[in-house]
Amino acid sequence: MAVTGLVAVLLAKPAFAGDQLTVTSGGGSFQQAQRKAVFEPFSKSTGIKVTDDEYSYDSTKIRAMVQSKTVSWDVVNAGPATTIRLCGDGIIETIDWKKLGLDRAKFMDNDKNDCGVPNLISATVIAYDKDKLPSGPKTIADLFDLQKFPGKRGLTKGPWGNLEWALIADGVAIKDVYKVLSTREGVDRAFKKLDTIKKEVVWWTTGAQPPQLLADGQVVMTSAYNGRIYDAIKNSGKHFEIMWDAQQPAISFWVVPKGGPRLDDAYKFIAFASSPQAHAEMARITAYAPSNKDAMALVDPAILPHVPTAPDNLRNALPSDSIFWMEKGDELGQRFTAWLLK
Structure with a gap:
């Protein structure tokens, strides 16, 4: 067109x-x-x-x-x-x-x-292969449930989005995520939740990696950009599915x-x-x-x-707080790097 x-x-x-x-x-x-x-x-x-x-x-x-x-x-x-x-x-x-x-x-x-x-x-979402996980995941808590969904997870190599999801999975309401994450106790709580899956995480750094991790069977689910998953479905015939719960539109x-x-x-x-x-x-x-x-x-x-702004997809969305990350990004990035090395 x-x-x-x-x-x-x-x-x-x-x-x-x-x-x-x-x-x-x-x-x-x-x-x-x-x-x-x-x-x-x-x-x-x-x-x-x-x-x-x-x-x-x-x-x-x-x-x-x-x-x-x-x-x-x-x-x-x-x-x-x-x-x-x-x-x-x-x-x-x-x-x-x-x-x-x-x-x-x-x-x-x-x-x-x-x-x-x-x-x-765009939106950062959780994606999975329907052929391998025909019934789920359904909520962001499933990302952290190794008993219900055993196997490796893919996550972006940084604090952005991961800390928010950790808090939501730990019971924090979406509307309160950044208020909790603005406190030292909240940050500690998020990293403690990430500790529960740390050994099962494959960290990715570029948008092309998540679809490939799924296609290769290296992970059972992964964070990804919705457009990359859509492209893999539309143009590569992959049977991937997006889980929109707690999607992070930006x-x-x-x-x-x-x-x-x-x-x-x-x-x-x-x-x-x-x-x-x-x-x-x-x-x-x-x-x-x-x-x-x-x-x-x-x-x-x-x-x-x-699209991320479809009403059904927005029902439980978590818009990223760009002001928060502008102010706290360097500090939390340093802590994340130190946490990875532990």
């Missing part, structure tokens, strides 16, 4: 053969979808070539580029905590919504910061590193990538939910049950 909604705006300045934009994102099936749904149609509509790069959502390189005045990434897809921190530190541009030509009110989470344009909503943002030489073209790209058509097409391919509210009417009805 070609994206055509903003061509008049995009072509306000003539494009030349030498025009080129570097867009950086998280790689894998997600970035493959971006190439098909956004990068290639944008280039076709504007004549501006998109060169894409990949990163692990670590902001170190963005900081180094800006501070050394050698910015080569024109647009970056960034996570919420990173966006808030980089915005506060003056590393990324403040978004001029009037120049962008978009209605800020049309976007979910539009008030989270002034430096990012909301992109897609929104990504398009940001512009400060001092880049192609600011006008960066704005054109973000406007194009943020159109309802582009968001709907990305949802069709990835099952990540649009943040552009006008896009939902364009999303294929067959996809809607698979």
Whole structure:
């Protein structure tokens, strides 16, 4: 499906053969979808070539580029905590919504910061192979139940999300998770719960690993990004299933590193990538939910049950608190690393 909604705006300045934009994102099936749904149609509509790069959502390189005045990434897809921190530190541009030509009110989470344009909503979920576990898991507590579900678990190698799930499995109400996690006793409680499965955990570091861990039978269940699991089901024929209980939805943002030489073209790209058509097409391919509210009417009805914002999937969701992780991330990351070594 070609994206055509903003061509008049995009072509306000003539494009030349030498025009080129570097867009950086998280790689894998997600970035493959971006190439098909956004990068290639944008280039076709504007004549501006998109060169894409990949990163692990670590902001170190963005900081180094800006501070050394050698910015080569024109647009970056960034996570919420990173966006808030980089915005506060003056590393990324403040978004001029009037120049962008978009209605800020049309976007979910539009008030989270002034430096990012909301992109897609993904979710960290628990996934399993239906052929091997036909009857479960059903709740996040099952992740920690080695008697009912013996075998290895896959978890991301970090505190983010794991501490929250540990508290929920230990009886903390979702609405109280971050209040409890803000205390020393709460952190101790979360790590104590993680202790109960620590020896059975396979730690993963990239989004491509969880589907492979399941496919290889190395784990009986794993945390994963919902889009990666959807891709494995749709394109690789895997009989995987998502367990949505305590899913952790998170929104990504398009940001512009400060001092880049192609600011006008960066704005054109973000406007194009943020159109309802582009968001709907990305949802069709990835099952990540649009943040552009006008896009939902364009999303294929067959996809809607698979996106994180579907009402049934949101019933017991735990939205990640990006402010909490911005403030506590380094401290809890150090404790997690020390805990792993015990």
